[in-house]
Amino acid sequence: MAEIRLAFAPTRRSIFSAPAAVEFANLTRKKLNELGVSFVDIDDINKEGLLYDEDGRIRMAEKFKKEKVDGLFIPHTNFGTEYECARLAKELGVPVLLWGPRDECPDQEGVRKRDSQCGLFATGKVLRRFKVPFTYMTNCSLEDPEFDRGVKDFLSVCNVVKVFKDIRILQIAPRPFDFWSTMCNEGELLERFNIQLAPIPMPELTAEIRKVKEEKKQAEEVMAYCREHMEIKIKEEELFQVAALKVAMKRLAKRYGCRAIAIQCWNALQAEIGIMPCAANSLLNEEGLPVVCETDIHGAITALLAEAAAADGTRGFFADWTVRHPTCENGELLQHCGPWPLSVAGERPAIGYPLAFNYPGAVAAQAKHGDLTLCRFDGDNGEYSLLMGNAKGIAGPYTKGTYLWIEVENLKRLEAKLVEGPYIHHCVGIHKDIVPVLYEACKYIGVAPDFYDPIEERVKAYLRGE
Numbered sequence: 001m002a003e004i005r006l007a008f009a010p011t012r013r014s015i016f017s018a019p020a021a022v023e024f025a026n027l028t029r030k031k032l033n034e035l036g037v038s039f040v041d042i043d044d045i046n047k048e049g050l051l052y053d054e055d056g057r058i059r060m061a062e063k064f065k066k067e068k069v070d071g072l073f074i075p076h077t078n079f080g081t082e083y084e085c086a087r088l089a090k091e092l093g094v095p096v097l098l099w100g101p102r103d104e105c106p107d108q109e110g111v112r113k114r115d116s117q118c119g120l121f122a123t124g125k126v127l128r129r130f131k132v133p134f135t136y137m138t139n140c141s142l143e144d145p146e147f148d149r150g151v152k153d154f155l156s157v158c159n160v161v162k163v164f165k166d167i168r169i170l171q172i173a174p175r176p177f178d179f180w181s182t183m184c185n186e187g188e189l190l191e192r193f194n195i196q197l198a199p200i201p202m203p204e205l206t207a208e209i210r211k212v213k214e215e216k217k218q219a220e221e222v223m224a225y226c227r228e229h230m231e232i233k234i235k236e237e238e239l240f241q242v243a244a245l246k247v248a249m250k251r252l253a254k255r256y257g258c259r260a261i262a263i264q265c266w267n268a269l270q271a272e273i274g275i276m277p278c279a280a281n282s283l284l285n286e287e288g289l290p291v292v293c294e295t296d297i298h299g300a301i302t303a304l305l306a307e308a309a310a311a312d313g314t315r316g317f318f319a320d321w322t323v324r325h326p327t328c329e330n331g332e333l334l335q336h337c338g339p340w341p342l343s344v345a346g347e348r349p350a351i352g353y354p355l356a357f358n359y360p361g362a363v364a365a366q367a368k369h370g371d372l373t374l375c376r377f378d379g380d381n382g383e384y385s386l387l388m389g390n391a392k393g394i395a396g397p398y399t400k401g402t403y404l405w406i407e408v409e410n411l412k413r414l415e416a417k418l419v420e421g422p423y424i425h426h427c428v429g430i431h432k433d434i435v436p437v438l439y440e441a442c443k444y445i446g447v448a449p450d451f452y453d454p455i456e457e458r459v460k461a462y463l464r465g466e
Helices: 018-035 054-067 082-092 116-129 145-164 186-193 202-215 217-229 236-255 268-273 278-286 297-310 411-420 435-445 456-463
Strands: 005-008 038-040 071-075 096-099 168-172 196-200 260-263 316-324 331-336 350-352 362-366 370-380 383-394 402-407 426-430 448-451
Touching (some): 018 145, 071 145, 096 145, 145 297, 236 278, 278 316, 278 362, 297 370, 297 426, 316 402, 331 411, 383 435, 448 456
Parallel strands (some): 005 071, 362 402
Antiparallel strands (some): 316 331, 370 426, 383 402
């Protein structure tokens, strides 16, 4: 995750104790520093370092925009000034975290210093009036685990939103003719989400491969990496071609300013370069440059969202839903010819031949078991949604390529979701529970959250701090 910077705007209201608000704002600053959170403060805007009036709000907005913040954190250090909070949030247009500390008992005279919880109720309503989406972190103490978890999850949400708003995908050649399921509406993606494609023809890729092979050095370095980390079951010249393809794709992605790649991986490519692209895809996926197969643009978007939600370098893997498990009623095989990142493997990967082709250059390895999130961004007829849910890796029969047998709560329910759409046979898996982060991010990116299991209330409970 690139550094996420929060705008820090603690707020108060005049009828409650200003010194108590200042005290708690400072305690919150200290806590954020302890957590290693990067934030832009307002302690230079007024002597209290608090949001409570229009003049201060205007200057805060100017500062936050200049600093290009990724999210807005509004601690209600007493009741708070709800309309100033809403005005600031509306102007910034970034994800908003709303929170207030748990209030102390009234003193011996019956006086209450804060009423922070009451202020949160007011601000939530006014944010709705302003049509500003926001994330609510439960009314808790700074020392409570809910605070640490809530802030960290919000940073991940901000990361998803930041990535989603800056997507450009290198499209290498058109989709294969047979894959009507992977068609996308390029104009609509741009108009709705500012998702840009950089399409290039196959000859541009092959020309770049030739340059890499002539220079040799970078390709030879990739070959050395492969020998160190993988079992090589292809010829030396074929490995050289794999390495050259990897370097060429990375160069082209950089040239066009792209953060993911969708490649027409069969079958014109094999005729042009004599190998499968899977191993090269695997190497790039391991480096954090997602590459997906069959020119699946929506799949590339999914891969970016999944890794942004993980926000810790955990790599996702692009997979086909393929066949049901022979003995586990809710088991399914996730598999692809061999593009999965090396860190996903549960054994030493090998570069060899895939299941359905006679060309070399596919990775073979069973993935690690463990708990997973499976997700898919997709859409048709002008509507877009993000399917998500959990699964776990299980034992199953050997098959070729990169593969993992998984178990879900109810496979028949999932199967119906995939057939009835708008989803297809592709998904992205990741060895981390990112469902709550993806769910919360959906409200900011204009995509409908969707579940293949009835877990929405459980996800909401987690986000509430339960």
